[in-house]
Amino acid sequence: MKVLLVDAEPERARIVEAHLASAGATLTVRPHPGEALPEAVARERPDVVIVDMGRPDRDYLDDIRHVAHHNPRPIVMFVDADDPVFMEAAIEAGVSSYTVVGMALPDVKPIVRAAVAMFRRYRQVEAELQHARSSLRERVLLDRAKSLLIKQRHMSEPEAHRWLRRQAMERSRRAVEIAIEVLQAAGEKGLPDDG
Numbered sequence: 638m639k640v641l642l643v644d645a646e647p648e649r650a651r652i653v654e655a656h657l658a659s660a661g662a663t664l665t666v667r668p669h670p671g672e673a674l675p676e677a678v679a680r681e682r683p684d685v686v687i688v689d690m691g692r693p694d695r696d697y698l699d700d701i702r703h704v705a706h707h708n709p710r711p712i713v714m715f716v717d718a719d720d721p722v723f724m725e726a727a728i729e730a731g732v733s734s735y736t737v738v739g740m741a742l743p744d745v746k747p748i749v750r751a752a753v754a755m756f757r758r759y760r761q762v763e764a765e766l767q768h769a770r771s772s773l774r775e776r777v778l779l780d781r782a783k784s785l786l787i788k789q790r791h792m793s794e795p796e797a798h799r800w801l802r803r804q805a806m807e808r809s810r811r812a813v814e815i816a817i818e819v820l821q822a823a824g825e826k827g828l829p830d831d832g
Contacts, residue, residue, distance in 0.1 A: 639664045640749075641683035643674060645690070652742060653689055653715075660746035674700035678708045685749055688732075689715040695723065698730040705731025711756035713749055715742070733759070775813040782816030785823055 640662045644650035654665045668677035674697070678686060686704065690697070701712060711733045716723075719737045727735050734752035736743065779801065786797035801819075805812040 638662050638685060638749075639666065639681070639683045641665075641677060641681050641686045642667050643677070643686065643688045649689060653687065653745070656742055656745045657687070657749075660744070660749065675703045675707065678704050678710070683710065685753060686710060686712045687715070687745075687749075688712065689738075690717075695726065698726055701727070701732060702730040709756075709760065711749075711752045713745075713752045778813050778816045778820065781825065782819040785819060785825070789823070 638661065640657055642650055642653055642657070642665050644653060644667075650667065657665050666681050666683065668674065672680075674686070674688075688697070688701070704710070704712065709731070712731055713734045713736070714727055714732045715736050715738045717738065724735045733756040734748055736748055782801060783794060783797040786792050786800060787794060790797075792800065801812045801815050804810075804815045808815070
């Protein structure tokens with residue numbers, strides 16, 4: 638497992654790196670001096686990002702948010718002090734695991750494993766939600782096209798459905814693409830640009 642370790646304090650970073658090595662990390666890398674987190678993640682392509690900060694830094698959350706949106710991966714955050722408001726903001730930004738460590742660093746292995754598992758589960762739920770939204774959007778477009786065919790061509794609902802399916806098969810296209818064409822031809826508004 639390749640880990641990107643972000644820590645401004647070199648001594649603490651060495652301790653975390655030693656813990657990571659004993660936990661089975663195959664490679665631990667750090668950002669270049671002055672390099673922003675998004676650039677370091679894009680350059681290194683780590684499996685996990687660990688951010689160890691003495692004090693919560695709200696400005697740093699923008700970098701985390703950028704990574705979570707453009708280059709998603711599990712992000713583990715260690716902080717020295719409990720701050721429930723910052724914890725909520727960090728999780729909302731994309732942190733998979735937020736751990737208050739105080740003076741002694743805990744065993745990082747279960748924390749990293751849990752963060753990876755939670756990240757994977759979140760990505761799965763996100764993909765399922767996107768699929769459900771897409772299916773619903775397609776269903777609405779098909780229903781709108783069928784309603785238009787019923788009204789304009791005096792078809793029954795089953796006839797309109799069969800007509801859309803037959804057109805899709807004959808033209809080797811998806812039924813929703815035919816539905817969009819039908820709606821666009823009728824001047825309907827609120828249609829996707831790309832189909």
